[in-house]
Amino acid sequence: MATPAELALERTDLTRHQLDHLKRLMATWGVLADLSFSDLLLLASVTESEPHARESGPSFVVLGQMRPSNSATVVQSDLVGQSVGGVDWPLVTAAFQSGEMSRGEMQIDFAEEPLRVQCIPVRMEGETVAVMVRLATGSGRRPGHLERTYRDVFDRFAIMLTQSAFPFPGESLAAEEAPRVGDGIVLVDEEGRVRYASPNATNALHRMGIYSQLEGRRLSDLGLQESAIEWSLASALPVVEEVERRPDVTVLMHCIPLLETGSVTGGLVLLRDVTDVRRLDRLLLSKDAAIREVHHRVKNNLQTISALLRLQARRLDGKGRLALFEAERRVRSIAVVHEILSRDPSDQVPFDEIVTSLVQMAKDSVLQSRQIVFHVTGKLGEVSADVATPLAVVLAELLQNAVEHAFADGAGDPGTHHISVAMRSSARCLTIEVRDDGVGLPDGFDINDTESLGLSIVRDLVRSQLEGTISMDRAPFPLGGGEHSASGTAVTIELPAVDPGRPTR
Ligand SMILES: Nc1ncnc2c1ncn2[C@@H]1O[C@H](COP(=O)(O)OP(=O)(O)OP(=O)(O)O)[C@@H](O)[C@H]1O
Numbered sequence: 001m002a003t004p005a006e007l008a009l010e011r012t013d014l015t016r017h018q019l020d021h022l023k024r025l026m027a028t029w030g031v032l033a034d035l036s037f038s039d040l041l042l043l044a045s046v047t048e049s050e051p052h053a054r055e056s057g058p059s060f061v062v063l064g065q066m067r068p069s070n071s072a073t074v075v076q077s078d079l080v081g082q083s084v085g086g087v088d089w090p091l092v093t094a095a096f097q098s099g100e101m102s103r104g105e106m107q108i109d110f111a112e113e114p115l116r117v118q119c120i121p122v123r124m125e126g127e128t129v130a131v132m133v134r135l136a137t138g139s140g141r142r143p144g145h146l147e148r149t150y151r152d153v154f155d156r157f158a159i160m161l162t163q164s165a166f167p168f169p170g171e172s173l174a175a176e177e178a179p180r181v182g183d184g185i186v187l188v189d190e191e192g193r194v195r196y197a198s199p200n201a202t203n204a205l206h207r208m209g210i211y212s213q214l215e216g217r218r219l220s221d222l223g224l225q226e227s228a229i230e231w232s233l234a235s236a237l238p239v240v241e242e243v244e245r246r247p248d249v250t251v252l253m254h255c256i257p258l259l260e261t262g263s264v265t266g267g268l269v270l271l272r273d274v275t276d277v278r279r280l281d282r283l284l285l286s287k288d289a290a291i292r293e294v295h296h297r298v299k300n301n302l303q304t305i306s307a308l309l310r311l312q313a314r315r316l317d318g319k320g321r322l323a324l325f326e327a328e329r330r331v332r333s334i335a336v337v338h339e340i341l342s343r344d345p346s347d348q349v350p351f352d353e354i355v356t357s358l359v360q361m362a363k364d365s366v367l368q369s370r371q372i373v374f375h376v377t378g379k380l381g382e383v384s385a386d387v388a389t390p391l392a393v394v395l396a397e398l399l400q401n402a403v404e405h406a407f408a409d410g411a412g413d414p415g416t417h418h419i420s421v422a423m424r425s426s427a428r429c430l431t432i433e434v435r436d437d438g439v440g441l442p443d444g445f446d447i448n449d450t451e452s453l454g455l456s457i458v459r460d461l462v463r464s465q466l467e468g469t470i471s472m473d474r475a476p477f478p479l480g481g482g483e484h485s486a487s488g489t490a491v492t493i494e495l496p497a498v499d500p501g502r503p504t505r
């Protein structure tokens with residue numbers, strides 16, 4: 001669905017080029033709202049083809065609205081997308097038609113008292129494309145030094161807007177990164193010497209170890225290793241630089257040159273202490289590394305357990321020996337999942353890699369005298385980590401059963417034997433099929449009745465943990481060219497696909 005701002009744009013005749021210019025303005029105009037302690041509106045003229053548009057002169061639509069972050073707003077409502085009659089707002093019409101700034105007082109329906117209004121034509125390549133309206137209440141008290149300085153800077157930006165010199169071409173900072181005036185500003189002259197530093201800017205500089213008197217001096221002369229100001233004044237373009245001072249303070253500097261009829265007359269430097277943001281970035285990185293490390297250790301521990309079980313198994317005979325070897329194999333199939341998670345500790349695990357490792361494990365357990373070819377087809381893609389672990393155990397059991405029982409005592413077709421794993425994933429479910437061309441299941445076999453350990457584990461994991469279904473049947477194995485083996489077993493597992501938006505099980 002289109003937003004009010006998008007609908008508003010459709011009602012104008014603005015070209016792509018002009019639109020980009022206005023979007024760049026709206027990406028940085030928070031600074032302008034703060035410098036003027038005012039609400040700002042951006043108005044564009046409504047297309048002439050709109051019915052009744054021009055009956056009583058031009059009418060406008062509000063493209064954007066910005067509130068100051070350092071003073072009270074005078075516009076409580078959201079005006080984006082609303083129409084504004086040119087007759088009701090004669091100052092806007094005047095600025096739009098003449099290309100000159102207009103000022104005055106106005107009673108507007110959404111404000112309680114009359115507002116002081118300044119209309120600044122936003123021009124591009126000499127043509128007026130929109131009008132930026134500044135709305136403020138008339139305050140009776142005399143403005144202080146800070147306020148006067150901010151207003152002066154705003155006026156310089158206002159002139160730049162009318163001279164097609166602001167906003168600047170090119171990419172602007174992302175809105176959440178861009179410093180606002182409240183973060184701290186330093187005003188410099190055309191040679192980069194400090195004319196004014198706001199209290200928060202002074203604090204930020206103190207944190208960077210700069211305590212000297214600032215006025216009249218260049219920040220680079222005060223020991224701040226920065227080149228943003230110099231670059232920005234020389235190129236007449238904004239420059240962003242992150243200055244790291246001692247390992248624990250990082251300040252983002254955004255230097256915007258101030259121009260008058262094409263020449264640089266100074267610069268506005270916005271400073272934002274991003275130390276905490278960068279520290280969180282680093283923490284997130286180290287948290288990732290920590291999770292990876294944990295998976296790595298879990299994998300190592302599981303491998304140690306499986307080695308211990310193997311050692312113990314060798315000391316036993318008969319059933320005990322077999323049982324321990326089985327347990328050892330099960331532990332190893334879980335280690336496979338942690339091995340993969342230790343490389344990429346996300347919630348999603350590439351299951352196809354796990355399948356490759358499990359098939360290798362099964363191959364390793366095949367007796368030398370047997371010829372078994374493993375076929376893997378299809379893909380499951382990424383699977384959530386808590387599905388991957390039980391599913392890996394299930395698949396390891398099924399592969400092991402095929403290796404152990406299907407071709408027992410040379411049963412099945414003579415010569416080469418086959419075991420296949422086929423995977424499919426759709427929006428609704430994940431399917432894994434494990435087949436072999438061996439002897440087939442014993443007579444009267446029913447997976448629901450088996451009490452042997454391997455299939456009990458499989459059944460429980462699939463049904464309770466994975467919330468899926470399992471079937472196990474005798475089925476001839478397709479050998480290609482329409483031929484089938486005389487016997488064989490097919491195990492099919494279906495799991496509901498987890499919607500990525502839903503919390504994992
Ligand atoms: N692919 C297969 N081909 C033929 N028979 C199979 C196959 N898979 C399972 N079976 C039969 O099902 C039985 C039960 O399997 P299950 O995995 O539960 O136990 P197991 O493999 O004998 O012992 P373990 O508990 O060590 O896995 C097997 O003993 C075997 O007879």
Ligand SMILES: [Mg+2]
Nearest residue numbers: 400401454455
């Ligand atoms: Mg088994």
